[in-house]
Amino acid sequence: MQITIRDCDLDQIYASGQCFRWQPMGGGCYGIPAFGRYVTVSQNGDRFEFSCSEDEFHDVWYKYFDLGTDYGKIKARAAKRDKYLQAAIAHGSGLRILRQDVWETIVTFILSQNSNIPRIRKNIADLCALFDGAFPTQEQLKTLDESVLRRLGVGYRAPYLTAAAEYFTTETCSSLEKASYARAHSILCGCKGVGVKVADCVCLFALHHTGAFPIDTHVKSILEKHYPDGFPLYKYRTCAGILQQYMFFYDIMKTTP
DNA sequence: ACCCAGGCCATCT
DNA sequence: AGATGGCCTGGG
Numbered sequence: 316m317q318i319t320i321r322d323c324d325l326d327q328i329y330a331s332g333q334c335f336r337w338q339p340m341g342g343g344c345y346g347i348p349a350f351g352r353y354v355t356v357s358q359n360g361d362r363f364e365f366s367c368s369e370d371e372f373h374d375v376w377y378k379y380f381d382l383g384t385d386y387g388k389i390k391a392r393a394a395k396r397d398k399y400l401q402a403a404i405a406h407g408s409g410l411r412i413l414r415q416d417v418w419e420t421i422v423t424f425i426l427s428q429n430s431n432i433p434r435i436r437k438n439i440a441d442l443c444a445l446f447d448g449a450f451p452t453q454e455q456l457k458t459l460d461e462s463v464l465r466r467l468g469v470g471y472r473a474p475y476l477t478a479a480a481e482y483f484t485t486e487t488c489s490s491l492e493k494a495s496y497a498r499a500h501s502i503l504c505g506c507k508g509v510g511v512k513v514a515d516c517v518c519l520f521a522l523h524h525t526g527a528f529p530i531d532t533h534v535k536s537i538l539e540k541h542y543p544d545g546f547p548l549y550k551y552r553t554c555a556g557i558l559q560q561y562m563f564f565y566d567i568m569k570t571t572p
Numbered sequence: 573a574c575c576c577a578g579g580c581c582a583t584c585t
Numbered sequence: 586a587g588a589t590g591g592c593c594t595g596g597g
Contacts, residue, residue, distance in 0.1 A: 332578065428579040434595065435578090470593025475580085510580050531578030563578075 316372055317364050322386035324409020325358050331410055331564045333520045335423055335436045336443070336450075348450075349379055350416055381411050381523070389554050399541040400558060403565035410560050413520060417488045419450050420521035421503070424513045425475050432567075434468075441467045456480040475508025482506040491517075496524035519556040528555040533566045 325345050329337050338346035344357040352375050355366040365372050377383070390408070393400045426438045443450055445459070457480040464473035483491075483506065491499050499522055503514035515529035528548060530538070538546055548555050 424578085427577095429577060429592085430579090430594085431577045431596080437595095465593080468594060471580090471591090472593075508580070512579060516578080529578075532576090533578060535578095567578085 316367065316369050317362060318372070319361050320363050320380070320382060321361055322390075322409060323358075323361070323363070323380070323411055324407075325356060327407055327409045327564065328411060328413070330432075330568075331407070331560060332427075332432050332567065333516075333560070334413055334415060335432070335439045336419075350375055351449075378414055381414055384411075386411060386557075389557050392551070392554060393558060394547075394550065399537075400562065403561040404558075406568065407561045407564040410557075410564055412523065412525060412557055412560060414523050415521045416450075417491055417517065417521045418453060418483060420517050421479055421483055421506075421509070421513075422450075422456070422476060424516040424520075425479055425508050426469055426472055427516070428472065428510075428513060438467060438469050442469075453480045453483060453485065472508065478507040479509070491522065496522075496526060499524065500527070515556075519559075525556045526551075526553050528559050531563075533563055534559060537562050537566055 325343055328334070329339060329345060336348050340346055340355065342357065343359070344355060346353065346355050352367075352371065354371075354376060357364045365376060367376065390404050393404055395401070422442075423435065423439060427435050430438075439450075445451070445463075446455055451459075456476060459477070461473045461477060464476055469476065487502065491502055494502065496518055499518055500511075500514045503509050503517055504511065509517075512529050512531055515527045518524040518527035519529060528534075528546075546555075551558055
């Protein structure tokens with residue numbers, strides 16, 4: 316089915332370090348697995364073609380791509396005199412914050428620590444390859460011995476994955492989805508291997524708490540350089556995480572073009 | 573060779 | 586509370 320979507324650029328979302336399982340198929344086309352489904356999406360300007368029925372589009376992908384949110388309005392909330400933020404938004408004008416599966420996002424961002432985007436993609440792909448290409452459930456991950464995980468090249472993160480598989484039962488994941496941002500963040504940090512930053516990434520990229528503002532090495536240096544008096548979070552209580560994504564994407568584009 | 577990459581934990585003061 | 590070192594691994 317075809318549809319028009321504004322403020323959406325698949326290439327930018329793919330490169331923005333929030334999802335790591337999209338398969339680039341060339342020509343702005345991607346194979347996208349999520350929630351046990353798989354769809355291919357092609358883009359031509361603001362026209363998109365989804366390889367699925369209208370029903371599946373509305374049941375799964377509309378929410379996944381956060382199509383109920385007007386990103387034009389969010390961009391307009393950024394201070395006009397904030398030249399850095401304006402430049403970052405102009406650069407990543409097609410970014411959106413996906414609503415991804417909580418469990419997958421937890422595993423993904425545990426693996427992301429002290430790593431880089433290509434390596435995270437490889438780690439996830441190798442992990443899924445053990446399960447016929449599907450993302451392992453908590454129960455499946457639990458069965459993997461630490462030595463097997465280490466053979467995937469995840470290093471010291473291996474025991475963190477096992478801890479997460481024990482801690483994040485389906486019940487815990489479902490309570491995360493109902494919890495407030497503060498409560499969800501606190502539950503997440505209760506798991507060994509999940510710290511403040513990873514918890515914020517899960518809150519933002521899965522639970523869609525758009526006020527969550529993950530501070531990694533890139534954002535930290537951005538803040539030091541462009542916001543010596545601190546980023547005005549008080550102005551952006553409900554959209555700071557989205558603005559963070561524009562800034563992060565602007566920054567990694569400059570270092571890895 | 574060396575350092576760093578979207579950190580976190582344990583172990584100190 | 587805050588600071589520091591160690592940790593797996595791959596790439597520049």
